[in-house]
Amino acid sequence: QLCDQYPGIEEQNIDQLLPEGQVKVLKLDNRCLLYVASDAPPCFFDAEGRGELYPTLTTLWQHPNMMMELTIHPQVSKFVLNGADLMLPGVLVPANGVAGFGSVEKGQRRCIKIDGNPYPIAVGHMTVNQRQMEKLTGKGLGVAHVYKDALWAFAGSPLPNTGFREKDDEVTPCADQSWVVGAPAPEPPAAEPSVAPAAADGASLAAGGASPASASDASPTAVGGSKAAEDWSPDDLLEFCFMQAFHVSLTEDGGLPVEASELYEKHMKPNRPEGTTLDVKKTSHKQMGKFLNAMRKAKAIETSEKKGVISVTKVDRGHRVFKQLQDKFAADVAVEAAAAASSEAAAAVAAEPLPPPRISALWKPTHYLEGIWKEMGKSKNEVYSWDAAQQVLKAYVGREGLGSVDGSGPVRLSEALLTALFKVAGAQKKDQTWPETADFGELEEKMMDRMQEHTVIDVAGLGSTMRKGPALKIEVSLSRKGAHNVTRVCNLEAYGIDVAALGDELKRKLNCTVHVEDMPGKNTKDKMLQLQGHVDQELASFLQQKYGITRAFMSVK
Secondary structure, X not given: OHHHHOOOOOHHHHHHHOOOOOEEEEEOOOOOEEEEEOOOOOOEEEOOOOOOEEEOXXXXXXXXXXXXXXXXXXXXXXXXXXXXXXXXXXXXXXXXXXXXXXXXXXXXXXXXXXOOOOOOOEEEEEOOOHHXXXXXXXXXXXXXXXXXXXXXXXXXXOOOOHHHOOOOOOOOOOXXXXXXXXXXXXXXXXXXXXXXXXXXXXOOOOHHHOOHHHOOOOOOOOOOOOOOHHHOXXXXXXXXXXXXXXXXXXXXXXXXXXXXXXXXXXXXHHHOOOOOOOOHHHXXXXXXXXXXXXXXXXXXXXXXXXXXXEEEEEEOOOOHHHHHHHHHOHHHHHHHHHHHHHHHHHHHOOOOOOOOOEEEEEEEEOHHHHXXXXXXXXXXXXXXXXXXXXXHHHHHHHHHOOEOOOOOOOEEOOHHHHHHHOOOOOOOOOOOOOOXXXXXXXXXXHHHHOEEEEEEEEEOOOEEEEEEOOOOOEEEEEEEEOOEEEEEEEOOHHHOOOHHHHHHHHHHHHOOOEEEEEOOOOOOOOEEEEEEOOOHHHHHHHHHHHHOOOHHHEEEO
């Protein structure tokens, strides 16, 4: 029975976990049943006493692939460890889209893993079915047993690898798969000795409401020499990205004025050091407007405000504030420059750019053409290139001896041709007359009117996608929603792109909020991707780099 429920584990492994005649069942006060073999930790449990057996984490760590899984970001694990059920927006979508989850049923038992660590962190049951899973919203899995709960402690508080002990509140990536039952807890990696003594943390140049101009004229404390970028304070990271925005992205005043939201999303976030996350809400300023106001008071920039929207209108790059920031982050700028040079060098030797999508039109006969197609041994349920459809018509005219197909003379219209190309369904007018002959070119025009156009788009790495109707461009619209700029993207499915998977990838790459919404209409399953900020340029660059989709296939408005 267990082998049927968990096809990822063989029967001999089940026999080892539950040896015949050595299994004890412990009943707890909360009706939970524990299945224990001799003195080993519990290997299975029945949470409600209803015969639904789940493997414990110690069993899953011995056989990590014995059941279907859901993978999450390491940062999401802290919520699961705190006792929360798993919400679907926190689940990583497989590369092949929602289909990669396999068949999903309500009540189905699955485990949770984090990206980069082979060992599960929790086990539970699905609370959604296949259709609800495709929406990727709401609660998806009810957790029955999780790392650091009472059952884990009862099993001896084992730790399978260092990813389970590096942080107190979450599980981190670790590729080690050498754990066995009874093994001592893995030792964390030894810290590398510091090359230089850590300098005392200096106060943020613009923290606490004090302006940068009030900072000491003495040499500022170097951040990079004592801390890695991921260990900077939120204020340090905000100041670094602000400095880089006007020395890397907005190097000339031609890009001004620039709105605060655009400065933050399109110029500061892309210039953050690798491995860091910029969030102005975590700084002492809480809002970009307050940070820019501090810089304005220090006279490093000039701003204007119109209808509540703050814009930077002028920048003094030679101001003392910028010089202090350059001295403070000198070592880190050098590291960033070296990394950029390395990336450019790698790009220079990279493979040729991906080819652009190939678009071709195919045609499907309607019921009007069914008679001719049957006569020629063809099926009206298939699609044909236009040349192939022409050949069917030519072959029919030639076989029936109705006339010339090279345009040198008229074609006599038989009853079958009239029905296929000229007559319409339903009752005919009493005095309706029909032509007796027509040029072959006119027959081709009539045939095109009675065929459905389909478009096939072949995208590098995604294969071919066929949809009814003419070719569509990826529609990108820039607008505002409340007080925020948003970018909406439609028609991605026409190019074979999984919208949810693309949204998840752009969320990490652009560090922005992403929403996937249903397109309006009852007869469509297409989705609309909504991104925070005006990121049409970044989106175009990403699509071209990953799929070869250039701006010629996009419509921006």
